[in-house]
Amino acid sequence: MSWYYIEGILIQCGYVLMVVLGLSLLTGFAGLFSFGHAGFMAIGAYVSAICTTKFGLSFLPALLLGGVVAGVVGAGLGKLTLNLKGDYFCIATLGFGEAVRLILENWEYVGGARGISGIPWETNLKSVIIACAIGTLALMALVRSRHGRSIIAIREDELAAEMSGINTFRYKMIALIISAVYAGIGGGLLAHYMTYIQPKMFQMVKSTEYTIIVIFGGLGSVTGSIIGTFILTFLPEMLRSLDNWRLVIYGLAVIVIMVIRPRGLMGGVELGDIFRLPARRRAAKLAEERIKNMNGESAGEEAQR
Amino acid sequence: MKSEGMEVLKLEHVTKQFGGLTAVDDVTFNIREGEIFGLIGPNGAGKTTIFNLINGVYALSAGKILFYGKTIGEGAEERKKVLKLKPFQIADMGISRTFQNIRLFRNLSVYDNVLIACHRSANYGLFESLLRLKGTRFARQEKVLRHKADDLLDLMRLVFYRDVISNNLPYGLQRKLEIARALALEPKLLLLDEPAAGMNPEETGSLMEMIRSIRDQFHLTVLIIEHHMDLIMGVCDRIHVLNFGKSLAEGTPAQVQSSPAVIEAYLGVQDGALYAVNEGEQ
Amino acid sequence: MEMEQFLQQMINGLSLGSVYALMAVGYSLVYSIMNFSNFAHGGVIMVGAYIGYFAMTAANMPFWMAFLLCGVGAGLLAVLLELTVYTPLRNRNAPFLYYIISAMGASIFLENFVIATIGPTYRTYPQVFSHEPFRLGSLSLSRIDLMIIAVAAIGLITLVIIIDKTKIGLGIRASSFSIKASQLMGVNVNFTIFLVFLLGGILAGFAGMLFGMKYTVYPTIGNITTKSFVAAVFGGLGSLPGAIIGSVLLGIIEVLVSGYLSSNFRDLIAFLILISILIIKPTGLMGKSSEDKA
Numbered sequence: 001m002s003w004y005y006i007e008g009i010l011i012q013c014g015y016v017l018m019v020v021l022g023l024s025l026l027t028g029f030a031g032l033f034s035f036g037h038a039g040f041m042a043i044g045a046y047v048s049a050i051c052t053t054k055f056g057l058s059f060l061p062a063l064l065l066g067g068v069v070a071g072v073v074g075a076g077l078g079k080l081t082l083n084l085k086g087d088y089f090c091i092a093t094l095g096f097g098e099a100v101r102l103i104l105e106n107w108e109y110v111g112g113a114r115g116i117s118g119i120p121w122e123t124n125l126k127s128v129i130i131a132c133a134i135g136t137l138a139l140m141a142l143v144r145s146r147h148g149r150s151i152i153a154i155r156e157d158e159l160a161a162e163m164s165g166i167n168t169f170r171y172k173m174i175a176l177i178i179s180a181v182y183a184g185i186g187g188g189l190l191a192h193y194m195t196y197i198q199p200k201m202f203q204m205v206k207s208t209e210y211t212i213i214v215i216f217g218g219l220g221s222v223t224g225s226i227i228g229t230f231i232l233t234f235l236p237e238m239l240r241s242l243d244n245w246r247l248v249i250y251g252l253a254v255i256v257i258m259v260i261r262p263r264g265l266m267g268g269v270e271l272g273d274i275f276r277l278p279a280r281r282r283a284a285k286l287a288e289e290r291i292k293n294m295n296g297e298s299a300g301e302e303a304q305r
Numbered sequence: 306m307k308s309e310g311m312e313v314l315k316l317e318h319v320t321k322q323f324g325g326l327t328a329v330d331d332v333t334f335n336i337r338e339g340e341i342f343g344l345i346g347p348n349g350a351g352k353t354t355i356f357n358l359i360n361g362v363y364a365l366s367a368g369k370i371l372f373y374g375k376t377i378g379e380g381a382e383e384r385k386k387v388l389k390l391k392p393f394q395i396a397d398m399g400i401s402r403t404f405q406n407i408r409l410f411r412n413l414s415v416y417d418n419v420l421i422a423c424h425r426s427a428n429y430g431l432f433e434s435l436l437r438l439k440g441t442r443f444a445r446q447e448k449v450l451r452h453k454a455d456d457l458l459d460l461m462r463l464v465f466y467r468d469v470i471s472n473n474l475p476y477g478l479q480r481k482l483e484i485a486r487a488l489a490l491e492p493k494l495l496l497l498d499e500p501a502a503g504m505n506p507e508e509t510g511s512l513m514e515m516i517r518s519i520r521d522q523f524h525l526t527v528l529i530i531e532h533h534m535d536l537i538m539g540v541c542d543r544i545h546v547l548n549f550g551k552s553l554a555e556g557t558p559a560q561v562q563s564s565p566a567v568i569e570a571y572l573g574v575q576d577g578a579l580y581a582v583n584e585g586e587q
Numbered sequence: 588m589e590m591e592q593f594l595q596q597m598i599n600g601l602s603l604g605s606v607y608a609l610m611a612v613g614y615s616l617v618y619s620i621m622n623f624s625n626f627a628h629g630g631v632i633m634v635g636a637y638i639g640y641f642a643m644t645a646a647n648m649p650f651w652m653a654f655l656l657c658g659v660g661a662g663l664l665a666v667l668l669e670l671t672v673y674t675p676l677r678n679r680n681a682p683f684l685y686y687i688i689s690a691m692g693a694s695i696f697l698e699n700f701v702i703a704t705i706g707p708t709y710r711t712y713p714q715v716f717s718h719e720p721f722r723l724g725s726l727s728l729s730r731i732d733l734m735i736i737a738v739a740a741i742g743l744i745t746l747v748i749i750i751d752k753t754k755i756g757l758g759i760r761a762s763s764f765s766i767k768a769s770q771l772m773g774v775n776v777n778f779t780i781f782l783v784f785l786l787g788g789i790l791a792g793f794a795g796m797l798f799g800m801k802y803t804v805y806p807t808i809g810n811i812t813t814k815s816f817v818a819a820v821f822g823g824l825g826s827l828p829g830a831i832i833g834s835v836l837l838g839i840i841e842v843l844v845s846g847y848l849s850s851n852f853r854d855l856i857a858f859l860i861l862i863s864i865l866i867i868k869p870t871g872l873m874g875k876s877s878e879d880k881a
Contacts (some may be wrong), residue, residue: 032685033687080862081865085869088865091820092861095862096864099858106852106855138435139439141435142431142435144437145434146446147431148449150421150424152417156411157408157410160404160410161410162392163392164421164487165437166393167393168393169391178804211688212688245703247698247702251696251698254688254689254691254692254695254696256694258676258681258692262685268412284414284469287469288469288473291469291473
């Protein structure tokens, strides 16, 4: 396996990771499920590609603009649909993602079904590493602030969060916008790596794949999402010799994970926590033992009566 | 006992209809500052519905709810000017609550449950939290929040369980944690929805003590819904009795217990409750 | 002439809507009881289409036998999915998302299993009905369309009767209000859920075979279930009449859009309808709304 080949997969990991990080905030922390993130990715990809090919903008501002436009669209979508209950929101994002793809397919200015080609090749290992580093640090910082905690509270119990004075609509909105920006930037990176984009690259299957990565890595864990991205991007490449059986195994693996290890690889825990917080874990274990004893006692009392 | 304090919460002819069903029918009462006020009644009397009207989960069909003289909910017959604040706005004004069927942030630790609810004691912005710089407003306020959460756990005697996932706590401690979380909002009015449900007599006794002591320490006003008559009779200054959504009686525990209407309602609906009333007298 | 063309389109729309309806009721039945969208339904439909195809080509079965076999096969597959994938989740009280993701995993698995074993080629059913259209006045109706409409009508009416008039149906209706309560009332919930998957699967198998006969059979044929899912939401998720009405309306709208505007907009319209209905009335045309209890 040549370095050139591995580099290619790493760059692929990079732009996938940008989308997955955003989705991790929305799904893993806010508890909202989206089957339309390929739509935000498409918006970022098309906007940045149009900027570089048609308006001669340089890569960085084009990339950021793609993220911003995706974020604005995310805000619009959120305004209309975030009041919906969980599964209906999820269905609305499905509709959104497909609608974006179909609009692009029917829009001649952006090349219709043929898409845009001749995009300058700007995305390299360095640019994806920088983007992912900034993305990861910002996300880690966010989830460990009062804003992040408010977002987590929504995932745990939306009504209780609202009753605790948290403006749940606003925080869901923040999570959706940030995750749309990440997906938009991920799309821009993709466009300037592939050098061509087509609407069919942004099918619903893609959105599903990203959600699966987030769940595989573990809900509520940024490091889990990162590890998940690497494993699930590299694994199919490693299994390339299996050809069609690859996706059969993949589908089966998804079911097995859901059934056997629903918390994913790292559910709710960050990689750093494992080393940092042994004292906390010991304290928790001690307390849990006492609870167990208490339960034992009261059960004994009841038996005596 | 401060019985002549200012009016904290005032319900005026509050009515709530679900479709054709009237869950709460023309209920009027007011609670004075520093009071522990009980709301009792048989199952389906509309007690929890009243809580949900107070903190804005439901919109009123008719009537008015005032909090420290400010209207926080108003229903209008002609559906024109229905005033409804969002629940988080009402919580922000200083009304916090616990839930009958416990709604903790289940997968988070005891500490995180309280820490989340402490958010009102900080006001740093989104971008400040992204930078995480030392010595900034962000760092100072985070420290304050963490201290506050620890203090509350200390007060509620939950420190030992600080790092336990809240879902793993026994029932009684979960209820305590809910109260701690509600106190983190620094409320002026605390709504407790059946705080003693599932507790043994011993735990109920210490809960009564605790309700009194947090009232005094935080200068709170408390509104309790409860089935445990010994708790309600022992701790409340005044009690309002509901039956089928309508007001039945109001007064001190002694007055309510001797009210024929109340006895009849409880006799008619459930024998066990009357027994509980008697037990409260002892 | 205008009018004739319009009627012709309506029949086409009704045929398309009937296929959607056969699939959409499967979504709605499962949603009404288990509160999640069973995206593995597409895989069941695809397998149904293949069973019918191989029954007629490899096993040389007559049409009717193949048709029944594909209903039975798809029904059993749906039940198998419920037993192996959803039952463990149910035992653990998993949130709805885990069901959706598992369903998508199952759908990826089925689709690619077929690609890996049978291959990705498009296959054409042997001819069952003559291509000679059926003439009604000046209208010419394709026989397969009439067949689709008839099967859908019979299948759906039978389903509605089962649910409205039988004891088994009472169990299904009770469980759709509250699984817990109906369990206390003595409804065998496991059996009810088993039945819901069986019924939905059988109709999905029929839909798959009919759709395959009208067009072709291919591994991703299940993707059209996205449309029937839109139809189920359009009518009101969880509502059986809603799913049927939503499907027929969607079928007609799609055919009219591609007939009078452009076929390119057909799919787009479906998803715009989905988003608009969610924004305007998320419970759909027939769904009941409820105020959340705290």
